[in-house]
Amino acid sequence: MDIxxxxxxxxxxxxxxxxxxxxxxxxxxxxxxxxxxxxxxxxEKSAEADGGVRFWVVSLGAxxxxxxxxxxxxxxxxxxxxxxxxQVLTGDDVSGLIDLG
Numbered sequence: 001m002d003i004x005x006x007x008x009x010x011x012x013x014x015x016x017x018x019x020x021x022x023x024x025x026x027x028x029x030x031x032x033x034x035x036x037x038x039x040x041x042x043x044e045k046s047a048e049a050d051g052g053v054r055f056w057v058v059s060l061g062a063x064x065x066x067x068x069x070x071x072x073x074x075x076x077x078x079x080x081x082x083x084x085x086x087q088v089l090t091g092d093d094v095s096g097l098i099d100l101g
Contacts, residue, residue: 005041005055005074012037016080016088023091032080032088040071 016032023029040058058071080088 002042002056002058005039005057008039008057016090019090020082020088023089026091029089029091032090035076035078035080037074037076037078039074039076041074042071 012035016035042056042058044054044056046052046054055074082088
């Protein structure tokens with residue numbers, strides 16, 4: 001299953017916000033200074049008038065099909081901050097954010 005890059009970033013933002021909200025009353029919190037992502041993406045240019053260029057994040061199971069779509073590796077270095085420019089602090093339980101297999 002491939003998803004659009006904008007949807008992936010929206011999901012990442014939602015997960016970070018959920019961790020931030022869940023950590024309000026925690027004694028131990030983590031500050032997120034940077035988030036580094038390395039993604040395999042397929043690029044599609046639409047011939048339609050309003051189409052433009054779209055980036056699709058390629059899932060691991062779709063590697064065979066993705067080769068035909070000319071995948072590219074994209075590295076993003078993101079800095080996290082709150083809406084008012086403050087630091088993002090999250091709780092000490094990150095188990096829900098890590099896929100342990």
